[in-house]
Amino acid sequence: MLFQLKSIKPVLLSATLLLISAPSVFADDKPYTVTNGNELDASSYAGFKLYRNFCARCHGTYGQGMVGPNLAESLKVISKDEFFNTVEHGKTGTIGSMPAWSSNAKVMKGREDIYNYLKARADGAIGEVKPKKAN
Numbered sequence: 001m002l003f004q005l006k007s008i009k010p011v012l013l014s015a016t017l018l019l020i021s022a023p024s025v026f027a028d029d030k031p032y033t034v035t036n037g038n039e040l041d042a043s044s045y046a047g048f049k050l051y052r053n054f055c056a057r058c059h060g061t062y063g064q065g066m067v068g069p070n071l072a073e074s075l076k077v078i079s080k081d082e083f084f085n086t087v088e089h090g091k092t093g094t095i096g097s098m099p100a101w102s103s104n105a106k107v108m109k110g111r112e113d114i115y116n117y118l119k120a121r122a123d124g125a126i127g128e129v130k131p132k133k134a135n
Ligand code: HEC
Pocket: 051, 054, 055, 056, 057, 058, 059, 067, 068, 069, 071, 074, 078, 082, 083, 086, 087, 091, 092, 093, 094, 095, 096, 097, 098, 099, 101, 107, 114
């Protein structure tokens, strides 16, 4: 009896922890808000502007791909860590070569915003349309 009680405790503890952490998991699942089809929250709108300045010439105006791969598709597959790593260190692969962004403070600081915009594209929450900033 004593043994059974002991072994059930960690299970209860981890179940509780799971419940507590659940909301933040959801928050990470959808790091953007899109209203009226093209109105973005401040972070993902800032991400779009950085994306347009630094990434669009290779990855297409809305991430649809050009010299570089379609990032709306990539973000369905790669993790946030992989995204951050690739942006920081660049990538040379079968498609071509992307420079590292580690020395670009704007991009490095805004990586999360760029990720949020591209995640909205990957989820189909916003299409290949020009975003606006939501009021
Ligand atoms: C000079 C062209 C160029 C620019 C500018 C550029 N990229 Fe890339 N990017 C590439 C190429 C080419 C690849 C594919 C490398 C390979 O795997 O062959 C790539 C790959 C990637 C990948 C990996 C995709 C995957 O499926 O693994 C990510 C993420 C990415 N780029 C994000 C960005 C972001 C964010 C920016 C802007 C800050 C950016 N890129 C700017 C050319 C570019």
